[in-house]
Amino acid sequence: MKKKLLALFTFMLLALLITACSSDSSGDADEATDDASKDDSGGGSTGEVEIFSWWTGAGEEDGLLALIDLFEEKNPDITIDNAAVSGGAGTNAKAVLATRMQGNDPPSTFQVHGGEELNKSWVAADKMEPLNDFYEENGWMDKFPEELIDLVSSDGNIYSIPVNIHRGNVFFYNMQVFKDNGIDVPTTMDEFFAVADKLQDAGVVPIALGDKESWTATQIFENVLLGSLGPDDYKKLFAGEIGFDDSRVVDAAEKFGKILDYVNEDHASRNWQDSAQLVANGEAAMLNMGDWAKGYFANDLGLETNVDFGYFAFPDTVGDFQIITDTFGLPKGIDNPDDVKEFLKVLASVEGQDAFNPLKGSIPARIDADPEKYDQYGKDTMEDFKNSRLVPSLAHGSAASEGFLTKTNQAVNIFVTQRDVDNFIQALVSAAPEM
Numbered sequence: 001m002k003k004k005l006l007a008l009f010t011f012m013l014l015a016l017l018i019t020a021c022s023s024d025s026s027g028d029a030d031e032a033t034d035d036a037s038k039d040d041s042g043g044g045s046t047g048e049v050e051i052f053s054w055w056t057g058a059g060e061e062d063g064l065l066a067l068i069d070l071f072e073e074k075n076p077d078i079t080i081d082n083a084a085v086s087g088g089a090g091t092n093a094k095a096v097l098a099t100r101m102q103g104n105d106p107p108s109t110f111q112v113h114g115g116e117e118l119n120k121s122w123v124a125a126d127k128m129e130p131l132n133d134f135y136e137e138n139g140w141m142d143k144f145p146e147e148l149i150d151l152v153s154s155d156g157n158i159y160s161i162p163v164n165i166h167r168g169n170v171f172f173y174n175m176q177v178f179k180d181n182g183i184d185v186p187t188t189m190d191e192f193f194a195v196a197d198k199l200q201d202a203g204v205v206p207i208a209l210g211d212k213e214s215w216t217a218t219q220i221f222e223n224v225l226l227g228s229l230g231p232d233d234y235k236k237l238f239a240g241e242i243g244f245d246d247s248r249v250v251d252a253a254e255k256f257g258k259i260l261d262y263v264n265e266d267h268a269s270r271n272w273q274d275s276a277q278l279v280a281n282g283e284a285a286m287l288n289m290g291d292w293a294k295g296y297f298a299n300d301l302g303l304e305t306n307v308d309f310g311y312f313a314f315p316d317t318v319g320d321f322q323i324i325t326d327t328f329g330l331p332k333g334i335d336n337p338d339d340v341k342e343f344l345k346v347l348a349s350v351e352g353q354d355a356f357n358p359l360k361g362s363i364p365a366r367i368d369a370d371p372e373k374y375d376q377y378g379k380d381t382m383e384d385f386k387n388s389r390l391v392p393s394l395a396h397g398s399a400a401s402e403g404f405l406t407k408t409n410q411a412v413n414i415f416v417t418q419r420d421v422d423n424f425i426q427a428l429v430s431a432a433p434e435m
Contacts, residue, residue: 010325032404042199046336048079049343051328054093056086059295063288063360067163070355072347077383078339089390091213094402102129105329108340114151114325115398120333123154129159129330134341143366145380149391151398152327161348162365164357168322168393169223172297173286174279175307177204183285189255191228192315196262199285206262211272214413218405219395220288221256221412227316228252232390238392238399240435241293246427251297253421260416268416271353277301279309288314290324290396291345292378295361305377313384322389324396325365400435407431 055064068080087091090111094168097110101122112118122128135141135158141149144162152160178185181202186192193413196206211217226234229249236242237249264284267275276293276329278284280301287293297303313320330340330349346352353364355371363374363382371379397405411427414420 005305012400031254035210044335045338047077047339048081048108049249049336049339050081050108051343052081052083052085052086052093052097052109052316053111054087054090055094055111056084057271057292057296059292059361062299063295063356063358063362065277065358067347067358070352071343074346075342078342080343081108085270089124101125101331104333108334108336109328109330109343110326112160113329113393114148114160114391116401117397118152118160118327118329119154120401122329123159123434127332128159129337131330132158134330134344138345138348143348143368145390147369148323148365149327151323151325151392152329160327161344162207162327163347163353164326164327164360164362165365165381165385166292166324166326166396167360167384168219168290168324168396169226169288169317169320170291170293170311171286171288171314172276172279172293172309172311174282175310177285178310179283181285183369185310186315186348187312187318188296189224189315190413193258198260200262200336204282205264205278205284206286207259208275208278208287209260209263209267209273210275211413211416212271212274213271214409214416215395216272216275216289217260217416218409218412219290219393221252221398222394223317223322224252224256224259225286225313225394226320226322226391227314228255231320231391234391238394238435240432244432249308249428250421250425253415257415257419257421260419289322290379291363291381292361295359298375300357305375311377321384321390322393324393324398326362349426386418405433407434 055062061281063086064082068082072080085096100106106127112122139267149158152158152162164256165420179202183195184197186195199206209216215319227235228251233242237244264278272289272293273296276287276289276296280297280303294305297309298305303309328344330344331338334340341381350366350369353366357364358374358378363378363385371382374382394405395398408428408431411424411431415424
């Protein structure tokens, strides 16, 4: 009897131990599953995503609202706080963003140009989460060009997702003005200056400029630089391998000064939209602007592509593509990374990019988007994007640091007024250590 009781007691004790171990193991497994889930998602949901941008102008706001509508349709439990800040082509928004980031109050996600604006500002300050695993999980590594992924990467980590591609080395022109004056599209600077002379003699302002914010003039200068240096040496210039006192940079400054001889007299009081209206009205013939101007012409002014306005590559840059990309990432310290990742998925999707870009005037960053959703300008630009040499824009934060860009804008602003090439070159040389 005792032996039977002892055996029964031993069996019961063993069963309890097994149950306890099994319970502990189950708990560990649940915790591990929870931890893995947190690792995969980043953890945290508030039901709201704050999108911080400077998209308040014509075309760009329409694109953003279309993207927001698509997101809320797919995610009815998450609302969007559109925290766009207007003014200064992003200058005001960037100042607000800097204050918030330095005060550890980041927005859920924010617009930032791919390249040095992203990498030398927020990545270098350790304010961004890497997105390598997120890219891999969603199969995006072969959906964006390798050069583009490199532009949003630093030290082997990817830090943002491109929603669009803009081209900066484009001239838009009033087709009727060209026709009335018997003008063919120029491809070289010599041809361009001959066209400008002909227009000026006819009483038409050859080039519209609105440099109330100096970046518009800086964009012209960077395109002249690209034409003078070519894509390889252009990149070397901003890598510090070629000096700003190089003879070709001096040549670019001189050509830049000559271009300024053909702009409207009231350029300093106009923004880029005001200058675009001069072309739309036929008061000026041409405008060098990123292709957000195409969105403005088509969506806001009601002009028809290749009927009312045409386009051509900045002279001497045919076959080159001055790339500007707006991107969004995942800031460190936010309390809703799950919700933000849902927004980033929509932003990165073909559907999201095709909802946003036709209205913005840009083309998709993805290589598998549908060309049929774009007008002829979009189709042409998508083709050029695939077949051109890509170079980063200085004026829009991709080629150099914010500090260097600020000093360059200041130097350009002075040059537009004084036209002193030597002083301009010296200012660029002095600013170069900040690249």
